[in-house]
Amino acid sequence: MILTRPAIRAALQAGEITIEPYDPARLSPNAYDWRLGDTLRVCAGELDAATPTAFVEQVIPATGLVLKPEVLYLGVTLEKTGSETYAQMLNGDRTIGTLGIWVHVSAPLGHQGHAIRWTLEIRAAKPVRVYPGMTFGKLVFLTAFGTPTSYQQQLSKYADTDGIDISRLYEEIPGGVL
Amino acid sequence: MILTGPEITAAARDGRLTIDPFELEQVNPNSYNVRLGPTLLTYADTVIDSYRPNLTREMEIGTDGHVLQPGELYLGHTLEQVGSDSFVPLLFGRSSVGRLGLFVEITAPIGDIGFHGQWTLMLSPVRPLRVYAGMKIAQIMFFVSTGEIDPYEGKYQAATGPQPSRYWRDVAPVKAVAS
Numbered sequence: 001m002i003l004t005r006p007a008i009r010a011a012l013q014a015g016e017i018t019i020e021p022y023d024p025a026r027l028s029p030n031a032y033d034w035r036l037g038d039t040l041r042v043c044a045g046e047l048d049a050a051t052p053t054a055f056v057e058q059v060i061p062a063t064g065l066v067l068k069p070e071v072l073y074l075g076v077t078l079e080k081t082g083s084e085t086y087a088q089m090l091n092g093d094r095t096i097g098t099l100g101i102w103v104h105v106s107a108p109l110g111h112q113g114h115a116i117r118w119t120l121e122i123r124a125a126k127p128v129r130v131y132p133g134m135t136f137g138k139l140v141f142l143t144a145f146g147t148p149t150s151y152q153q154q155l156s157k158y159a160d161t162d163g164i165d166i167s168r169l170y171e172e173i174p175g176g177v178l
Numbered sequence: 179m180i181l182t183g184p185e186i187t188a189a190a191r192d193g194r195l196t197i198d199p200f201e202l203e204q205v206n207p208n209s210y211n212v213r214l215g216p217t218l219l220t221y222a223d224t225v226i227d228s229y230r231p232n233l234t235r236e237m238e239i240g241t242d243g244h245v246l247q248p249g250e251l252y253l254g255h256t257l258e259q260v261g262s263d264s265f266v267p268l269l270f271g272r273s274s275v276g277r278l279g280l281f282v283e284i285t286a287p288i289g290d291i292g293f294h295g296q297w298t299l300m301l302s303p304v305r306p307l308r309v310y311a312g313m314k315i316a317q318i319m320f321f322v323s324t325g326e327i328d329p330y331e332g333k334y335q336a337a338t339g340p341q342p343s344r345y346w347r348d349v350a351p352v353k354a355v356a357s
Contacts, residue, residue, distance in 0.1 A: 070305075105304070106271035107272060169274040177241075
């Protein structure tokens with residue numbers, strides 16, 4: 001089940017959900033409308049699941065930055081969000097979708113215990129100019145069924161991330177051998 | 179409601195869901211990491227025809243991996259057989275794989291109650307990307323359903339290996355005509 005606006009507000013007050021910075025005006029009927037942070041990592045080369053990805057880091061100026069198709073951009077949410085009680089699911093919103101922007105590449109789930117600024121995996125269908133701090137998508141909160149376990153208690157790669165993370169899959173594939 | 183990791187483990191043990199093979203270390207707080215199977219399919223013709231069976235090319239991922247190219251669509255599969263007769267499964271790429279610019283599914287994350295088999299993955303990279311058989315590529319999560327259960331009896335039941343689209347089976351018979 002997905003939390004409604006009053007339920008998200010109550011969970012924030014009870015400390016079951018944290019959103020920093022939090023702006024009550026960004027609560028929508030069943031989501032929180034999150035924003036794009038000001039930094040991008042541009043990945044324009046060949047990638048290998050067994051090797052750290054090469055990238056160039058860029059700050060998005062106030063005048064905006066044009067995303068190009070065929071290039072992978074890793075971005076970050078402006079907000080740090082967390083919950084031990086609820087699972088989170090992050091997506092773009094219809095305004096961003098109709099600009100032809102994917103905000104992640106098929107990985108929307110935030111596990112219980114996640115407390116992160118989310119790394120975004122951005123791809124553009126057409127050249128499109130984006131701006132720092134613009135509203136970029138919706139974050140919903142899901143009730144859980146069963147005994148909880150926290151992401152913080154797992155030996156987890158991204159449990160405490162505060163910025164953009166490149167994939168650390170290479171740690172699982174030493175020397176390209178599984 | 180989304181199942182917690184301990185509930186996924188309990189349900190895999192008592193039969194409310196199946197994950198085969200099951201490894202405890204692949205359980206996350208709200209999902210299970212599934213691995214990439216060794217077989218990939220690509221469509222052989224330049225244009226895919228929704229209403230007809232399409233020829234495919236099969237390849238095996240070698241020990242040094244395989245480079246996926248942008249602009250190509252690869253059908254892969256999970257190593258694991260996954261299904262449930264009571265929960266609704268959803269499959270998404272892992273964030274570690276998304277950060278490599280690889281789409282793992284296209285528009286169809288939701289599974290059917292009662293489907294059991296290897297899941298077909300729709301692999302499409304933003305940049306050229308080398309992948310390896312056996313790498314943990316996606317996450318399957320499970321949702322509690324409400325209502326009476328009328329399980330899946332569809333055309334992909336008990337799938338083994340990647341399955342190309344079988345939309346053509348649902349189309350009223352069309353005469354084979356030369357194009």
